Amino acid sequence: MKTVTNVFDLRSTLGAWREKGQRIAFVPTMGALHAGHLALVDHARKSAGKVVVSIFVNPTQFGPGEDFERYPRDLEADAEKLRDAGVDLLFAPPVDVIYPPGFATTVHVAGVSEGMEGARRPGHFDGVATVVARLLCLVLPDVAVFGQKDAQQCAVVMRLVADLGLPVEVRVAPTVREADGLALSSRNAYLTAAERTAAPALFRALLVAQLVHELGEKKPEKVLKAFRLALETEPLISLDSADLVDAATMRPVEKIDRSVLLAAAVKLGRTRLIDNVVFGG
Amino acid sequence: MKTVTNVFDLRSTLGAWREKGQRIAFVPTMGALHAGHLALVDHARKSAGKVVVSIFVNPTQFGPGEDFERYPRDLEADAEKLRDAGVDLLFAPPVDVIYPPGFATTVHVAGVSEGMEGARRPGHFDGVATVVARLLCLVLPDVAVFGQKDAQQCAVVMRLVADLGLPVEVRVAPTVREADGLALSSRNAYLTAAERTAAPALFRALLVAQLVHELGEKKPEKVLKAFRLALETEPLISLDSADLVDAATMRPVEKIDRSVLLAAAVKLGRTRLIDNVVFGG
Numbered sequence: 001m002k003t004v005t006n007v008f009d010l011r012s013t014l015g016a017w018r019e020k021g022q023r024i025a026f027v028p029t030m031g032a033l034h035a036g037h038l039a040l041v042d043h044a045r046k047s048a049g050k051v052v053v054s055i056f057v058n059p060t061q062f063g064p065g066e067d068f069e070r071y072p073r074d075l076e077a078d079a080e081k082l083r084d085a086g087v088d089l090l091f092a093p094p095v096d097v098i099y100p101p102g103f104a105t106t107v108h109v110a111g112v113s114e115g116m117e118g119a120r121r122p123g124h125f126d127g128v129a130t131v132v133a134r135l136l137c138l139v140l141p142d143v144a145v146f147g148q149k150d151a152q153q154c155a156v157v158m159r160l161v162a163d164l165g166l167p168v169e170v171r172v173a174p175t176v177r178e179a180d181g182l183a184l185s186s187r188n189a190y191l192t193a194a195e196r197t198a199a200p201a202l203f204r205a206l207l208v209a210q211l212v213h214e215l216g217e218k219k220p221e222k223v224l225k226a227f228r229l230a231l232e233t234e235p236l237i238s239l240d241s242a243d244l245v246d247a248a249t250m251r252p253v254e255k256i257d258r259s260v261l262l263a264a265a266v267k268l269g270r271t272r273l274i275d276n277v278v279f280g281g
Numbered sequence: 282m283k284t285v286t287n288v289f290d291l292r293s294t295l296g297a298w299r300e301k302g303q304r305i306a307f308v309p310t311m312g313a314l315h316a317g318h319l320a321l322v323d324h325a326r327k328s329a330g331k332v333v334v335s336i337f338v339n340p341t342q343f344g345p346g347e348d349f350e351r352y353p354r355d356l357e358a359d360a361e362k363l364r365d366a367g368v369d370l371l372f373a374p375p376v377d378v379i380y381p382p383g384f385a386t387t388v389h390v391a392g393v394s395e396g397m398e399g400a401r402r403p404g405h406f407d408g409v410a411t412v413v414a415r416l417l418c419l420v421l422p423d424v425a426v427f428g429q430k431d432a433q434q435c436a437v438v439m440r441l442v443a444d445l446g447l448p449v450e451v452r453v454a455p456t457v458r459e460a461d462g463l464a465l466s467s468r469n470a471y472l473t474a475a476e477r478t479a480a481p482a483l484f485r486a487l488l489v490a491q492l493v494h495e496l497g498e499k500k501p502e503k504v505l506k507a508f509r510l511a512l513e514t515e516p517l518i519s520l521d522s523a524d525l526v527d528a529a530t531m532r533p534v535e536k537i538d539r540s541v542l543l544a545a546a547v548k549l550g551r552t553r554l555i556d557n558v559v560f561g562g
Contacts, residue, residue, distance in 0.1 A: 100443075102443075104390050104391040104393065105390050105391075105410075105441055106388075107389075108387045109385050109386050111383070133445055134445055134446050137445045137448070140448070159383075162381075162383075163385060164386060164414055164415055165288065165415050165416075165418040166418050167421070
């Protein structure tokens with residue numbers, strides 16, 4: 001595996017591959033890699049001859065008071081994991097390679113970015129859309145792989161790629177879970193032992209809600225109520241948000257008569273975890 | 282010359298050329314083509330084996346009350362001129378090919394877009410940046426050619442291309458003028474005979490201002506005053522705006538000690554014309 005930290009080295013490596021007719025798959029990450037990321041890498045490997053992974057903790061998608069400073073960073077351990085997973089190129093730029101002096105562009109995706117996390121984290125999806133647009137333009141992969149755990153982010157990226165007309169196929173890979181159901185997340189590293197034991201209650205409550213729908217309930221407020229009740233059985237978890245939206249538009253639905261996304265964020269101590277399920281339709 | 286109106290046909294034509302190793306130069310236009318555009322095409326021909334021109338009157342860069350509806354459109358005459366100029370591919374999409382249903386993305390370039398035309402035409406440069414980003418992603422040319430007459434637009438496009446990391450070389454071609462100095466513009470077609478006779482006074486006044494600097498004047502307000510006085514000799518012209526800014530940042534300067542842009546907009550009847558000169562430094 002080759003590691004590059006600047007645009008010139010990135011482009012010359014990619015250019016040499018392209019001249020040989022190699023297809024390129026790309027997995028953008030913020031590092032602190034876990035088996036969820038490695039599942040995206042696996043998906044990428046099956047999609048193209050060469051796999052590029054970026055590690056960049058993007059400051060512009062963190063709000064004031066969020067965990068940008070304490071976000072876990074361990075480039076050496078990450079590089080080791082990627083090497084073992086057969087990644088061909090690691091792009092690990094410093095902040096001023098992604099945002100050089102004079103950088104002045106913001107990419108805003110309306111609609112899908114406006115509700116849910118977008119409403120609660122002002123500017124978050126502008127930061128995501130801008131950095132993803134830049135990374136995709138720099139790498140110009142044939143395929144880019146994102147994780148379903150960040151469902152709204154996936155919707156923003158798909159919209160962005162379609163709207164700019166980037167020649168990139170966006171793939172969304174399913175969420176990877178621990179044996180007890182907890183979605184893998186870099187932020188799981190923040191959890192105390194007790195919090196870690198409590199954490200799977202989030203996914204269990206999402207499954208309870210899905211089951212309530214599958215038993216015949218079509219009213220979003222009833223399904224959401226089932227979710228909240230199920231979650232309340234775990235005292236270490238406090239609910240931050242729960243949204244039931246159209247899985248395509250990310251807008252609230254009045255009736256579950258199509259594919260919907262039930263997405264939730266919870267707090268365990270200072271740590272905020274998200275997860276989601278898709279059902280209906 | 283081949284004409285395409287949708288993304289699929291555009292991409293398959295470009296893809297076939299790329300497979301043969303052809304370099305591609307691109308000239309985005311709003312049609313109503315004149316010798317100024319053809320000079321951009323000429324520049325493009327010298328830069329690459331294949332030349333692509335787009336004709337798209339972009340609604341999002343016109344403000345309310347501007348001339349979107351009456352903007353001159355004559356696709357047949359334009360296509361004829363491009364054919365004669367040796368253009369290889371004309372991309373002439375309808376509005377819903379550039380902005381399909383659900384389109385939700387805006388590209389905003391801060392800084393260079395904020396003064397001058399950006400301040401007077403709110404949203405104008407968001408419209409420009411968004412459509413140029415989309416066109417550049419769709420065509421992915423090696424070279425894109427823009428005209429110096431729209432100096433601030435050139436600055437926005439250069440910023441945008443650098444910030445997104447698009448692998449496109451942006452070239453700025455000099456303004457083409459009539460024998461009497463009037464900058465070629467699609468909007469010149471709106472002028473009455475009397476207005477057309479008066480119109481060259483704009484460029485003459487810009488040259489007067491430049492001369493005043495070259496004779497030793499370094500104060501922007503003095504140079505601007507010379508410009509205004511020179512323009513006042515032509516009663517059919519009313520001054521809309523005049524700005525003297527750093528040619529790189531598009532920000533006002535306190536002293537002419539570097540390369541500056543003197544950019545002006547005037548009204549002749551209902552018609553608004555722009556022009557500029559660069560000097561100093």
